[in-house]
Amino acid sequence: MPGDIIFQAITKRFPGVLANDSISLTIRAKTVHAIVGENGAGKSTLMNILCGLLRPDSGEILIDHQYKSFNSPRDAVKAGIGMVHQEFMLARDLTVLDNLILGYEPGSYGLIKREEARKKLQKLSTAYGLSVPLDCKIGEIPVSFQQQVEILKVLYRGAEIIIFDEPTAVLTPQETRGLFTAIRELIEQNKTVIFISHKLKEVIAIADRISILRNGRVSGELPVEEATEQKLAELMVGRKNFLQAVPPVIKEERAPLLEIVNLRVTDQAKIVRINDLSFSIQAGEILGVAGVAGNGQSELVAAIIGWGVIDSGRILLNRIDITTSSVRQRRLKGMRYIPQDRSMIGSCLSAAVWENLIMGYEFKAPLARRGLLNFTEINNFSKKLIGRFKIKVASQDMPVQNLSGGNLQKTVIARELAENSTVLLAEDPTRGVDIAAAEFIHSQILQEAGKGSAVLLISQDLDELLSLSNRIIVLYDGRIIGESIAGEMTKEAIGLLMGGRCNGKDGVDK
Ligand SMILES: Nc1ncnc2c1ncn2[C@@H]1O[C@H](COP(=O)(O)OP(=O)(O)OP(=O)(O)O)[C@@H](O)[C@H]1O
Ligand SMILES: [Mg+2]
Incomplete structure (x- = not known):
């Protein structure tokens, strides 16, 4: 059974950004604790530290009053931490079953006991109301099922603390209801849930407590009873009123x-x-x-x-x-296209921000003349888009895979709406x-x-x-x-x- 999780002055710096600036936060065991904040506020970074993917520059994590230091995700898994990531981390060509046991195969002397794994997984899915087709390939099943696979994966590895990084971004309203039922079941079974989302209605519907991050710092914390969408918005971005869009009027x-x-x-x-x-x-x-x-x-x-x-x-x-x-x-x-899948179709993850911004415009004036790139023009073009779309980026030379999820989305949109x-x-x-x-x-x-x-x-x-x-x-x-x-x-x-x-x-x- 998990105890409280305490972050003590966690600091993490990337070249040019202070992603987490001395964050102190307590997450009570057996509750749903939501973390909200604008794009690039440092939410995923903090969670990646908790699940052993990143090491903090300074600061400590305590679980159940014990100091923990994770050198790898495997250490965090051992400590009962599981994360359902913002971008799924599944192998598309492998079956659901193989994805679930990958790296944690039961068996000895190199023999994998697949049937044993299958039984255990079936039991877990029934217990949590999940339904995943174990023998289908990941690439063939819809995203909502892929997410259930991710949840099942962390449960299979014995997670007591489960982190959801924007789990509802890819779900329909009905699927979201299903996820919330599963989350409530997790709490029933004495697990602790950390929930990150930009959908404030959902945060209020599922969380017990809510922490707000802003520019890498905690800018507020409140119990759900005191939270309203407006209050959260104000703590997140400094204003509470947002314009309601109205469809264009077509006269003739x-x-x-x-x-x-x-x-x-x-x-x-x-x-x-x-x-x-x-x-x-x-x-x-x-x-x-x-x-x-x-x-x-x-x-x-x-x-x-x-x-x-x-x-x-x-x-x-x-x-x-x-x-x-x-x-x-x-x-x-x-013709311009903003795809649903921003990381596989919308961008080239290993390419720089500026390269992603000019894709599709790179062969014509003013960015290129007679087949030669004009870097002064490219620099202006890319800077203008970064400013217009308020993309939070330390340098336009960094690969887009280092951008926060929302900033990657803004990069794709900026390119598609550049002309x-x-x-x-x-x-x-x-x-x-x-x-x-x-x-x-x-x-x-x-x-x-x-x-x-x-x-x-x-x-x-x-x-x-x-x-x-x-x-x-x-x-x-x-x-x-x-x-x-x-x-x-x-x-x-x-x-x-x-x-x-x-x-x-x-x-x-x-
Ligand atoms: N590996 C990395 N290298 C360089 N900078 C990084 C890296 N990972 C994150 N950052 C930067 O750290 C900051 C915080 O990013 P993070 O992903 O934690 O934001 P977030 O709150 O999860 O935002 P979002 O809501 O858009 O997902 C951003 O400015 C981001 O560009
Ligand atoms: Mg994020």
């Missing part, structure tokens, strides 16, 4: 900029993913797409951006057929960013539409969809199951449609 009918005509996509297993889908978006319009992940959204985006294989149908950009155009040709015509777009595809654009940054990103998307771009916004966050979109379509099973103009659909109605219920009837015929 304009020409469609993006047209999807009778699109049909089947996957390798011959399953129909997109079924005769048609819609168009006119200049200045934001079309919101709601739907439970896996109902055709990713295939639709792949078809529009140009890397997906389609069976039939056409895609038109500004009335020109681009169905067979390459990704590059589409980008040259002003005017004709069509902007945005998937969960405010995933993992703090409330001030979310407000700013919303204003930028509205501005893009205001300048005449056609925006396709796919988001798990219904509040975001409702506050930005002129029109919303709900995807179910690769088809539009419901459509409405702004203000005419409630969250509840969208929720029902997302579950395949139309006019009160269960499901739709296939």
Whole structure:
């Protein structure tokens, strides 16, 4: 059974940043303790120290009144600490079972007792209401299941203290409810939970106590009974009021900029993913797409951006057929894309901040002339974007993998919005960013539409969809199951449609 966790004056410096500046914090055993703070405040750094991935420059950690010093994650695991990371750390080509036991295989003399592991894992998943398909490959299962695998992994390793770093950023509202049930079960079983999130509503719903970090320091701590969203926002970013975005008003009918005509996509297993889908978006319009992940959204985006294989149908950009155009040709015509996966698709993690910012612009003036890069122009370009999007970065030469999660997201968005777009595809654009940054990103998307771009916004966050979109379509099973103009659909109605219920009837015929 775990005791209290006490951080004593933890300090951690990276080149050019003081990520943790003498942080002292007590986390009571058997409670859910939330840590909030703006992007780059130092939350993940502190947790990486607790789970043995980083060593503090100074300061101590006590667990159950004993000083602990971890030289590796393995030491932290031994001390009962497990972390479900912001970016999952799973091997996509291995099965769930292999991922779960990797590095902690039971057995002796090199023989792995897989069946023993399987039994233990099945018992654990039943106990915590998790359901993971042990024999599927990680790459084949949805993110919410991948997260359950991460949770099961830490439980399998005997964790008593479980750290969740932005676990709900990738989940739908229903999946979040499932996670909260699992977290409550963890507390029932006398575990301690540390919960990091930018979604203040959720923090208030799940936490017992909340600590606020700001610029590497603790700027406040309060029991949940005293917390309101406004109070937390004020402690986090220094102001409590945020602008509510309003969808753009379109006065007259304009020409469609993006047209999807009778699109049909089947996957390798011959399953129909997109079924005769048609819609168009006119200049200045934001079309919101709601739907439970896996109902055709990713295939639709792949078809529009140009890397997906389609069976039939056409895609038109500004009335020109681009169905067979390459990704590059589409980008040259002003198509921009903010992907859901910022680390694998949205960026090149080992490349510098400036390199990530110029990708796609590097071959044309003013950044390049006659095939030669102009570093003065590049420097100006990159500095301007860092300033405009308030990306917190010690140096633009550092690889983006050293940025905090929200700052990596801002880097991807800054690049995609660096020039005017004709069509902007945005998937969960405010995933993992703090409330001030979310407000700013919303204003930028509205501005893009205001300048005449056609925006396709796919988001798990219904509040975001409702506050930005002129029109919303709900995807179910690769088809539009419901459509409405702004203000005419409630969250509840969208929720029902997302579950395949139309006019009160269960499901739709296939
Ligand atoms: N390995 C590293 N090398 C250099 N700088 C780093 C490294 N890891 C983190 N930093 C910097 O330390 C600061 C704190 O980052 P951290 O990831 O702890 O923030 P965070 O509070 O988790 O933010 P977010 O909400 O965006 O995830 C940031 O300025 C970040 O760029
Ligand atoms: Mg973080």
